[in-house]
Amino acid sequence: MRRLPGYVLFISLLLLLFFGQAISLYTDWLWFQELGFTQVFTTILTFKFVLALLVGGLFSLLVYFNVKLAAHAPRSVRFLVQDQVTCGREVGSLPSLSERRSVRACRSSLWL
Numbered sequence: 157m158r159r160l161p162g163y164v165l166f167i168s169l170l171l172l173l174f175f176g177q178a179i180s181l182y183t184d185w186l187w188f189q190e191l192g193f194t195q196v197f198t199t200i201l202t203f204k205f206v207l208a209l210l211v212g213g214l215f216s217l218l219v220y221f222n223v224k225l226a227a228h229a230p231r232s233v234r235f236l237v238q239d240q241v242t243c244g245r246e247v248g249s250l251p252s253l254s255e256r257r258s259v260r261a262c263r264s265s266l267w268l
Contacts, residue, residue, distance in 0.1 A: 188197035 185194075185197060188194055
């Protein structure tokens with residue numbers, strides 16, 4: 157029951173955006189109809205729709221192949237977070253001042 161106000165707000169915002177676009181589309185249709193250029197309006201609308209489908213499809217393919225490539229990364233490759241890079245010292249031990257300098261140098265050389 158707690159999620160109901162969130163859903164109502166989300167649906168209300170979607171309807172508001174939809175009706176805003178629908179009103180704009182309707183007024184454009186009326187204007188083109190008044191000028192006698194409804195063919196131009198439908199051509200523009202069709203072109204925008206086809207272009208949106210084409211770009212959306214290409215983007216979906218790009219994301220799909222990127223995820224597929226990432227899923228088949230070699231098992232020997234390990235991605236390290238900067239905090240995990242130890243540069244030769246034990247993870248749990250506290251470094252001395254000279255070790256801190258060498259660790260900083262080691263970490264900065266890893267990011268070059």
